[in-house]
Amino acid sequence: MTSRISTLAVHAGEEKRKPYGAVTTPIVRTSTFTFADSAEIMAFMRLKASGAWPVRDEYGRYSNPTQSAAERKLAALEGGQAALLFSSGMGAITCTLLALLSSGDHVIFVKDCYHRSREFMTKCLPRWGIECTPVLLDEPAALEAAVRPNTRLILTETPTNPYLRVVDLGRISKIASKHRVITMVDSTMASPVNLKPLEYGIDLVIHSATKYLGGHNDLLAGAVIGPRSLLQGVEHMRGLLGGMSNPNEAYLLLRGLKTLALRVQRQNENGLMVAQFLEGHPRVLRVYYPGLASHPDHEVAARQMAGFGGVVTFELQGDLDMTGQFIDELRIPYIGPTFGGVESIVEQPAALLSLDPREREAAGIKDNLVRYALGVEDAEDLIADLDQALAKTWQGV
Numbered sequence: 001m002t003s004r005i006s007t008l009a010v011h012a013g014e015e016k017r018k019p020y021g022a023v024t025t026p027i028v029r030t031s032t033f034t035f036a037d038s039a040e041i042m043a044f045m046r047l048k049a050s051g052a053w054p055v056r057d058e059y060g061r062y063s064n065p066t067q068s069a070a071e072r073k074l075a076a077l078e079g080g081q082a083a084l085l086f087s088s089g090m091g092a093i094t095c096t097l098l099a100l101l102s103s104g105d106h107v108i109f110v111k112d113c114y115h116r117s118r119e120f121m122t123k124c125l126p127r128w129g130i131e132c133t134p135v136l137l138d139e140p141a142a143l144e145a146a147v148r149p150n151t152r153l154i155l156t157e158t159p160t161n162p163y164l165r166v167v168d169l170g171r172i173s174k175i176a177s178k179h180r181v182i183t184m185v186d187s188t189m190a191s192p193v194n195l196k197p198l199e200y201g202i203d204l205v206i207h208s209a210t211k212y213l214g215g216h217n218d219l220l221a222g223a224v225i226g227p228r229s230l231l232q233g234v235e236h237m238r239g240l241l242g243g244m245s246n247p248n249e250a251y252l253l254l255r256g257l258k259t260l261a262l263r264v265q266r267q268n269e270n271g272l273m274v275a276q277f278l279e280g281h282p283r284v285l286r287v288y289y290p291g292l293a294s295h296p297d298h299e300v301a302a303r304q305m306a307g308f309g310g311v312v313t314f315e316l317q318g319d320l321d322m323t324g325q326f327i328d329e330l331r332i333p334y335i336g337p338t339f340g341g342v343e344s345i346v347e348q349p350a351a352l353l354s355l356d357p358r359e360r361e362a363a364g365i366k367d368n369l370v371r372y373a374l375g376v377e378d379a380e381d382l383i384a385d386l387d388q389a390l391a392k393t394w395q396g397v
C-alpha cells in the first residue's frame with residue numbers, strides 16, 4: 001500500500017505500538033544504552049560486523065530511538081532509503097561534504113546557494129585541497145562546461161534564496177550521471193510537499209529542518225536523505241564530528257512533521273495570494289515568486305513543483321530607509337531572518353547583510369528588497385496588513 005504525503009507525515013517512521021500504549025513516540029533521554037551481559041555485547045558486535053542495518057542503539061552520539069523515528073519519517077517523506085538527522089542544516093551540509101570529499105576533488109555549486117554553504121565551500125574546503133567552482137543559473141551551458149575529470153559532486157538549491165530561482169533538476173541529474181558525479185540538492189525552501197528531488201534522479205537531499213519541516217520556529221535541526229550506500233560514510237563521519245541532533249529536538253521535529261502537508265498547503269496558498277496582491281500594487285516595483293507568470297523560472301517551477309511555496313520576495317519603490325520603514329509599519333509578521341514556520345516573518349535582506357553599500361551591491365542584494373516568509377495566518381489579514389503598511393509608508397510622499 002503506498003501512502004500519500006499527509007498520511008506519511010502523520011504515521012511514517014513511528015511504531016504503531018509504543019511504550020505504555022502511548023500515541024506519541026517517547027523522548028528517550030539517555031546518553032548511553034546498556035547491555036544485559038557480555039554475551040549481548042558479543043552478539044551486537046557480530047551483528048554490526050555482518051553489515052546489518054539498523055543495529056541496536058549503543059551511544060547517544062551515534063543514534064537514539066526518538067531520533068531514529070524522525071529519520072525514518074523524513075526518509076519516507078522524501079521517498080529515500082534512509083535519513084540522517086543533525087543538530088542543524090549546516091551540520092548536515094558540512095558533515096556530508098566532509099564525508100564524501102577528499103583532497104584533490106572538485107565541487108560545482110550553484111552560486112545562489114545559502115551564503116553559509118557558499119562560505120564553507122569557498123573558504124574552508126580549499127584549505128583541505130578541495131576546489132569549488134560556482135556556476136550561474138542564467139548560463140545553462142556553464143554547468144557542464146565546469147565539469148572536470150576530478151569533479152566529485154554538484155550542489156544546488158531550489159528554489160534559491162532570496163530570488164526563488166528554480167533549478168531544472170532533471171537536467172542537472174542527466175549531466176551528473178553522464179559524468180558520474182554525485183548530486184546533492186538543498187531542498188529546504190521547497191519541502192517534500194512541493195518537491196521530491198530524488199524523483200528526478202538526484203542522489204542526496206539536504207534539509208534545514210529548522211524551516212518548514214519543524215515548522216514552528218522552535219527548533220534547530222538538519223537532515224540528509226538518500227541511499228544507504230552514500231549515507232553509511234556520512235553516518236560514520238557524524239559520529240566522529242559529533243554533529244548529532246538530540247532527543248528533545250527530534251521529538252519536536254516529529255511533532256511538527258505531522259502537520260507538514262497542512263501547513264505547507266496553506267503557505268502555498270498564502271504565497272500565491274500575497275504575490276498576486278503585491279504584483280498589482282503601484283508601490284511595488286517587482287515581485288519574485290515562482291508561481292507568477294512573470295517569474296523567469298515559472299515554466300520549470302510549474303512542471304517540477306506541486307506548489308510554489310510560502311516565501312515572496314519583492315522590491316519597493318524606495319531606498320534602504322523607506323523599505324525599513326515599510327517593514328516597521330507591518331503589524332502581523334515578526335522581523336527576522338528565517339522562514340517556514342507558522343508565524344509570518346519578514347526581513348530586509350540588505351539590512352542584515354552588511355552596513356557597507358558596496359558589499360550589498362556585490363552580493364546582488366538591493367536595498368529596496370523585502371523577503372516575506374508567510375506563516376499559516378489568513379491571507380486576507382496578511383494582505384490587509386500589507387495594504388495599510390504600503391499606504392502609511394508612502395503617505396504624503
Ligand SMILES: *Cc1c(COP(=O)(O)O)cnc(C)c1O
Pocket residue numbers: 088089090091114157161186188189208209210211220221222
Ligand atoms: C537555513 C538554511 C540552511 C542552514 O540551516 P540551519 O538549520 O540554520 O543550520 C541551509 N540551507 C538553506 C537553504 C537554509 O535556508
